[in-house]
Amino acid sequence: MSDHDFILVDEEDRENTREEGEKASDRGDKKNVVPADGKKEKDREDDGYEKICFICHRPESVTGKMIDLPNNITVCPDCMQRSFDAMTNGSVDLNRLMNMPGVQFFNMSDLENMQPRQQKIKKKKEKPKEFHQLDIKEIPAPHKIKARLDEYVVGQEYAKKAMSVAVYNHYKRVATGTMDDIEIEKSNMLMIGPTGSGKTYLVKTLAKLLDVPLAITDATSLTEAGYIGDDIESVVSKLLAAADNDVERAEQGIIFIDEIDKIAKKHNSNQRDVSGESVQQGMLKLLEGSEVEVPVGANSKNAMVPLTTVNTKNILFICGGAFPDLENIIRERLQKKTSMGFNAELKDKYRDDKDLLSKVTVEDLRKFGMIPEFLGRLPIIFTLKGLDKDMLVKILKEPKNAILKQYQKLLALDEVKLDFDDGALEAIAEKAMEKDTGARALRAIIEEFMLDIMYEIPKDDSIGEVTITRAYIEGTGGPVIRLRGQEMPLLG
Numbered sequence: 001m002s003d004h005d006f007i008l009v010d011e012e013d014r015e016n017t018r019e020e021g022e023k024a025s026d027r028g029d030k031k032n033v034v035p036a037d038g039k040k041e042k043d044r045e046d047d048g049y050e051k052i053c054f055i056c057h058r059p060e061s062v063t064g065k066m067i068d069l070p071n072n073i074t075v076c077p078d079c080m081q082r083s084f085d086a087m088t089n090g091s092v093d094l095n096r097l098m099n100m101p102g103v104q105f106f107n108m109s110d111l112e113n114m115q116p117r118q119q120k121i122k123k124k125k126e127k128p129k130e131f132h133q134l135d136i137k138e139i140p141a142p143h144k145i146k147a148r149l150d151e152y153v154v155g156q157e158y159a160k161k162a163m164s165v166a167v168y169n170h171y172k173r174v175a176t177g178t179m180d181d182i183e184i185e186k187s188n189m190l191m192i193g194p195t196g197s198g199k200t201y202l203v204k205t206l207a208k209l210l211d212v213p214l215a216i217t218d219a220t221s222l223t224e225a226g227y228i229g230d231d232i233e234s235v236v237s238k239l240l241a242a243a244d245n246d247v248e249r250a251e252q253g254i255i256f257i258d259e260i261d262k263i264a265k266k267h268n269s270n271q272r273d274v275s276g277e278s279v280q281q282g283m284l285k286l287l288e289g290s291e292v293e294v295p296v297g298a299n300s301k302n303a304m305v306p307l308t309t310v311n312t313k314n315i316l317f318i319c320g321g322a323f324p325d326l327e328n329i330i331r332e333r334l335q336k337k338t339s340m341g342f343n344a345e346l347k348d349k350y351r352d353d354k355d356l357l358s359k360v361t362v363e364d365l366r367k368f369g370m371i372p373e374f375l376g377r378l379p380i381i382f383t384l385k386g387l388d389k390d391m392l393v394k395i396l397k398e399p400k401n402a403i404l405k406q407y408q409k410l411l412a413l414d415e416v417k418l419d420f421d422d423g424a425l426e427a428i429a430e431k432a433m434e435k436d437t438g439a440r441a442l443r444a445i446i447e448e449f450m451l452d453i454m455y456e457i458p459k460d461d462s463i464g465e466v467t468i469t470r471a472y473i474e475g476t477g478g479p480v481i482r483l484r485g486q487e488m489p490l491l492g
Contacts, residue, residue, distance in 0.1 A: 055079040139175065142168045145209065152205045152401065153198050154394045155385065158358075160202070162382040163189065167206060167316070174252055174314045186313075188287055188377060190260070191320040192360060193384025196438015199320040203256040213253035215239035219321075220262045224278040232282040236310050237294045245296060247310055254316045261321035264369025280374040287377035289313035319378060327356050329364050357383045387438050392429035395439050396420075403446055407454075416457055416466060423470030431473070449473060 050059040051066040053076035060066050063076035075083075140148070145164035153160065166187040173184040191199045200216065207214035215238040223229030235255055243250035265277040286292065293307045360383060362375050375381075387395070397404050397420070404420055411418045432441035449472065457463055464484040471477025 053079055139168060139171045140209070145206070148209045149202065149205055152399050153202055154398055155387070155391045156198055156202070159191065159193070159382050159384045162380060163202060163206065166380045167210070170316050171210070171252075185379070186287075186289060186316070186377075187380055188317040189319065189380045189382070190365075190375075190378040191318065191382060191384060192323050192326070192357060193320070194357075194386045194438060195322050196440040197384040197387060198439065199384060200256065200258060203254065203318055203320075207254050210254075213239060213243040213250055214256065215242050215253065216256045216258065219257050219259045219279070219319075220275075222263065222275065222279045224274040224282065227274045229275065231295075232279060232286065233292055233294045236286065236292060236312060236315070237296070239315065240294060240308070240310060241297060245308075247308060251311055251314050254318060256318045256320065258320050259322075260319040261323040261326075261368070265371060266369070276369070277371060280371050284373055284377060286312050286315075287317050287374075289315075317378075323365075323368060326360065326364060326368055329367050330356055330359055330361075333361075333364060334359065355385065358385070389426070389429045389433060392432050392439065392442065393425045396425055396428060396442060403442055407446070407450060410454070411457065411466070414458055416463055419465065419467045421467060421469055424468045424473050427470045427473035453479065 050061055051074045052059055053063055053066065054069075054073050055075060056063075056079050058076060060074075060076075063078060066074040066076055067080050068074055142161075142164040145167060146160050149160045149164065166189055169184075170187040173186070191202075193199050203216070204214065215235065217235045217238055221230045222232055222234070225231055235257060236250075239253045239255050240247065240250045243253060263276055263279045265280070289312050291309050291311045294310050296306050296308055360381070362372075362381070365375055365381075366372055396402060399405075404418075408418045428442065428445055431445050432439075435441035435444075449468075453466060453468075457466065462483050463481055465482035467480040467482070469477060469479060472479045
């Protein structure tokens with residue numbers, strides 16, 4: 001096809017195209033328009049932007065190699081093939097078309113002036129993939145894993161110990177394969193703990209320590225195949241995306257499925273349970289280890305999304321959930337042991353037991369709504385304790401990236417020292433206990449009373465130190481402001 005080839009177009013379509021081109025050229029946004037340097041596309045070197053199909057407007061990264069036509073027009077292979085098919089199948093009769101009223105010839109060179117200015121898509125920079133090959137000698141021992149977790153997570157000693165051993169054994173299994181034909185089973189985990197107790201934070205810290213890809217997903221959006229929602233394979237698809245679509249690296253990653261209690265079997269429901277027991281059954285093959293076809297860059301399979309095969313044999317699955325009302329099931333089981341006689345237990349013995357969740361059994365979880373086959377593929381079950389006042393105070397100041405340390409660093413950039421007295425820390429913890437949302441409440445409380453300080457401090461260069469007091473937290477006083485060389489209390 002040369003610059004002087006002709007194509008047919010309806011007069012009305014031609015007018016619409018011209019109007020669109022004029023509107024696009026009048027736009028004030030010059031940032032993403034095609035550069036008008038007078039050069040043809042073939043003469044211009046790669047400017048870092050993707051080519052766009054003139055017909056379907058999809059970028060080259062989606063369609064594949066574009067076909068270059070004269071006058072800087074690019075068409076994707078799909079649209080070009082459909083055009084050829086329409087011509088060869090007789091769908092378009094050129095003899096009839098030439099005699100139709102309102103149809104005229106025009107030169108393809110006119111098309112460049114009539115087409116709207118296309119928005120450009122910046123190409124993704126190809127980063128060199130760094131695949132971290134697991135070596136059994138480089139896998140941190142359980143006590144080293146726990147020591148690193150201690151730096152970021154306060155308390156939860158049993159949970160950190162159980163997780164360290166399970167992860168160590170799992171990656172030994174991955175690194176060695178089989179030993180004397182003895183197949184080592186996966187160390188999938190189930191974490192049970194109240195909201196804000198650090199379940200997600202533990203997993204994030206663990207993945208950072210091991211330098212493996214991590215995918216965090218939510219079980220609430222998962223549904224049975226064929227229904228609105230995310231397919232079960234989407235959890236593996238997210239891990240593949242976290243590994244930069246490197247299948248080999250993804251097959252050694254960690255998948256954390258939060259809110260796993262939301263897919264419990266529904267009791268006394270007349271409706272079809274598309275997000276409960278059926279999802280548990282669909283996840284069995286993933287947890288145990290099998291080759292599954294997963295969509296690349298999407299949550300569900302469809303004709304427009306490529307598929308790849310991922311083996312989940314060496315993927316570590318960690319499930320977590322708050323399991324509300326599970327304590328009632330545990331309490332009911334414990335109270336049924338003995339109800340009469342000298343060994344009878346008081347009915348209110350377990351009412352205020354804060355460690356009641358640690359007495360959970362597989363039978364309790366089955367009664368909650370988790371099917372036995374699902375629980376059987378999560379052999380390591382451990383619980384996290386609810387946070388008390390002392391633990392909340394430690395969370396405020398002890399971890400490496402504690403909330404108070406973050407604010408101290410922010411004010412240090414303004415050359416201001418920030419301190420919190422013990423009474424202030426206790427007052428913050430008491431307010432967080434009232435909210436009953438665990439460590440999440442701490443951030444919201446601190447954000448509230450630090451707002452005025454972060455706003456006022458940059459105004460005055462003479463301020464050298466700020467001390468947060470209990471009175472300021474409780475609203476009965478203000479922080480202590482120490483100027484450079486003197487001290488002055490600021491009343492609230």
